[in-house]
Amino acid sequence: MKAVQITGFGKADVLRINDVDRPAPGAGEVLVSVEASSVNGHDVIVRAGELKMVSGRRFPIGVGLDFAGTVAAAGADVAGHRVGDRVWGMVHPRERHTTGGAAEYVVVPADRIAPAPEGISPVEAASLTVAGSTALLALRDSAHLTSGERVLVRGAAGGVGTAAVQLAHAMGGHVTALARDRHAELLTGLGADEVLDYRATTSDRIGPFDVIVDTVGSELNCYRSRLAKGGRMVTVGLSASALAAIAASSVYGARRIRAFSANPDTAVLRDLAGHVTSGALRPVVDSVYPLTGIAAAHRAFERGGVVGKHVVAVAA
Numbered sequence: 001m002k003a004v005q006i007t008g009f010g011k012a013d014v015l016r017i018n019d020v021d022r023p024a025p026g027a028g029e030v031l032v033s034v035e036a037s038s039v040n041g042h043d044v045i046v047r048a049g050e051l052k053m054v055s056g057r058r059f060p061i062g063v064g065l066d067f068a069g070t071v072a073a074a075g076a077d078v079a080g081h082r083v084g085d086r087v088w089g090m091v092h093p094r095e096r097h098t099t100g101g102a103a104e105y106v107v108v109p110a111d112r113i114a115p116a117p118e119g120i121s122p123v124e125a126a127s128l129t130v131a132g133s134t135a136l137l138a139l140r141d142s143a144h145l146t147s148g149e150r151v152l153v154r155g156a157a158g159g160v161g162t163a164a165v166q167l168a169h170a171m172g173g174h175v176t177a178l179a180r181d182r183h184a185e186l187l188t189g190l191g192a193d194e195v196l197d198y199r200a201t202t203s204d205r206i207g208p209f210d211v212i213v214d215t216v217g218s219e220l221n222c223y224r225s226r227l228a229k230g231g232r233m234v235t236v237g238l239s240a241s242a243l244a245a246i247a248a249s250s251v252y253g254a255r256r257i258r259a260f261s262a263n264p265d266t267a268v269l270r271d272l273a274g275h276v277t278s279g280a281l282r283p284v285v286d287s288v289y290p291l292t293g294i295a296a297a298h299r300a301f302e303r304g305g306v307v308g309k310h311v312v313a314v315a316a
């Protein structure tokens with residue numbers, strides 16, 4: 001099969017499309033024929049060599065955290081998944097893989113996939129797998145958003161942000177979106193009550209908020225100070241400086257900066273699919289690249305200015 005791999009750390013030009021043996025599912029695993037995979041920050045920092053504690057230094061290293069496709073084979077002891085089922089899922093973000101979602105096939109434990117939502121294409125499904133589950137976990141499990149609360153989404157036009165705006169709106173939040181002003185119409189259409197241009201807004205001039213979802217990872221303390229009494233803040237942008245701010249904020253107890261690494265299981269992916277089929281969450285796809293365009297997709301992600309997700313259509 002064709003699989004995107006790196007054989008050295010560096011810029012996007014280290015990405016290779018190699019011919020490798022198709023993996024076989026072991027007990028409890030499924031083989032998925034991949035149709036699409038999105039580009040995430042995790043892919044880029046692994047490729048750049050900034051996450052060696054997870055990726056290791058042994059090559060090749062597989063690329064692509066998430067995928068949408070169909071079940072091609074199931075190993076022993078797998079119940080509930082049949083060949084041909086449309087699924088979406090994610091490889092384990094904290095394990096080393098020689099191939100990942102950006103490949104014609106991927107093998108994962110069966111508890112890492114779920115039925116893909118009806119009514120959207122594999123490219124659209126892939127755009128939501130990591131980004132949507134991260135937004136869901138941030139709002140529901142980390143910030144415990146309840147109806148009527150004031151929510152700030154920082155980085156609202158990005159992959160996690162566009163999903164967070166929609167889910168926060170669906171959960172009854174009053175949503176303030178921080179993004180470039182050219183995305184105001186899109187974000188209002190996704191459910192934002194107010195859109196502010198982040199280049200013209202300073203943290204001290206907005207709020208207070210009951211919930212802040214940050215996808216940027218900078219100025220965390222300034223934004224944390226905009227929490228209302230009883231407010232919760234969660235960041236998913238886990239840079240080194242963000243980790244330091246998160247650790248230091250533990251003195252604030254419930255009003256600390258919360259963080260997590262999304263690792264959705266079948267139950268989370270099922271819940272996410274429910275939000276899609278209910279109409280609460282729709283995919284926002286910026287651009288679609290063929291597998292041969294993986295380097296261009298990484299470069300586009302790194303350039304910024306994305307609206308939703310860049311997706312690689314593996315089967316194209």
Ligand SMILES: NC(=O)c1ccc[n+]([C@@H]2O[C@H](COP(=O)([O-])OP(=O)(O)OC[C@H]3O[C@@H](n4cnc5c(N)ncnc54)[C@H](OP(=O)(O)O)[C@@H]3O)[C@@H](O)[C@H]2O)c1
Pocket residue numbers: 040041042130131134154155156157158159160161178179180198215216217218235236237238260261262263301303304305306308
């Ligand atoms: N912890 C986890 O489990 C987890 C899961 C998924 C993602 N992540 C991380 O979360 C971050 C966001 O992921 P993503 O896929 O949503 O990335 P993305 O699509 O690139 O979105 C980031 C957004 O932030 C905006 N932005 C940049 N600087 C800003 C600022 N100062 N104020 C407000 N907005 C700003 C960007 O806008 P412009 O480009 O237009 O400036 C962009 O819309 C990444 O670091 C990713 O690695 C973590």
